[in-house]
Amino acid sequence: MKFVDEALIDVAAGDGGNGCVSFRHEKYKEFGGPNGGDGGRGGHVYAVADPNLNTLVDFRYTRRFEAQRGEHGMGSDMFGAAGSDITLKMPVGTLICDAETGEVLYELLTPGEVITIAKGGDGGFGNLRFKSAINRAPRQKTPGWPGEKKSLKLELKVLADVGLLGLPNAGKSTLITAISNARPKIADYPFTTLHPNLGVVRVGPEQSFVVADIPGLIEGASEGAGLGHQFLRHLQRTRLLLHVVDLAPFDDSDPVAQAKAIVAELKKYDAALHEKPRWLVLNKLDMIPVEEREARVQDFVKRYKYKGPVFQISALTHEGCDVLVKTVYKQVRAQQKAEQAPAPEEIDPRFKDLPDEA
Known part of the structure; x- marks a missing residue:
């Protein structure tokens, strides 16, 4: 297997789902009130130090990694599901740097160490969140927040005495x-x-x-x-x-x-x-x-x-x-x-x- 100790990758966490505007519609409940749920958060991107790996060759050919976005909120007080996270396995001793500035963001020095390299966006609020004593039928909602997107440079420094x-x-x-x-x-x-x-x-x-x-x-x-x-x-x-x-x-x-x-x-x-x-x-x-x-x-x-x-x-x-x-x-x-x-x-x-x- 070819030894690779440098790689450039793009990671994108999932966007948060949008909130929902919905009202309760039920027989004999003429003014059921708002029941729009919040959107789910987007999936995170994690990195884990795997002691069984000794090269970055897996990142030479697959360079973009995207987590799942959160689902939108729905009526009947239903909140959207969170997006699935993804975990990238890297060798122990990997430096994760900003590809543009070269700044070292993270270091994986301990086997099994897990870090979050891109955080998923929070879900938006449904109109259920805006209900109050003076606003009984809110029609407001908020969109989900975008997930973090980063261009990263991976550098492997082997750990030896x-x-x-x-x-x-x-x-x-x-x-x-x-x-x-x-x-x-x-x-x-x-x-x-x-x-x-x-x-x-x-x-x-x-x-x-x-x-x-x-x-x-x-x-x-x-x-x-x-x-x-x-x-x-x-x-x-x-x-x-x-x-x-x-x-x-x-x-x-x-x-x-x-x-x-x-x-x-x-x-x-x-x-x-x-x-x-x-x-x-x-x-x-x-x-x-x-x-x-x-x-x-x-x-x-x-x-x-x-x-x-x-x-x-x-x-x-x-x-x-x-x-x-x-x-x-x-x-x-x-x-x-x-x-x-x-x-x-x-x-x-x-x-x-x-x-x-x-």
Whole structure:
């Protein structure tokens, strides 16, 4: 199935039904009075976060969604029925934006979360509503209110704890295959990965985290080279980035220059994404003779001027992957606990300078 992470749709809630003008006509009841009912409300348009979906492909071909309008009011005090609602199923992590202004209207972040994206119009009043002591035979009624109509842009940002960043053919797909249940396409040519892949990494009983692999980024992506920046949004919600570097490129290019170019493109795209915790993963150790590995790693770290955590692995042979997984899990859990910790209560400024009680 084709991966789709952007879609444009139009939604229209149902209009409310019109009110009715009617009078009671019954034998021996010459002045029966008004009995026109109200119109029914129009149907709403809802969006629900479905954890079983991972793409917006359903909205690529069907782009307009209309809820049913409410029925009109009728005589004999009969109110119109409400229009049927419609519910649109979307993947968890979907942003719903205004198509014209780009403003983010809603976010679906929790499985099963339901939001109202277009509200149906209220029904109009029948003449029964206008009856009073001085107006015994009202002939007024009101039309139903129109339902909301919106043009929306849907953007999917996958929800993952860890994101893999690197050049094409750096070994990201091999790594996610080695440590998780994901099985992306792997080949010996660039841009094998054409859409994000998610994998669940099992560390132990009830201990796991989610890792995301996106298509490789190359220098000049901000100008449209390669696949551009179109998939970098999927890293914005991650807690940690793993920068995978090919330590033995087949074209004898400089890994340090390549790594710096990727970081520069990341900064151009989003400064906040650039500031996320980013660890260095030096891959393809199996391609380097054992006696040269330590010197090659030290040379890279020195010229790259990197002071954070460095992991030496071979995704193909799984060498070093176990240490990487366990360390990443500890970091993810620490960030999760920090996010769940209650915020400290703020002290009223009027009482900050009061002396402590003895």
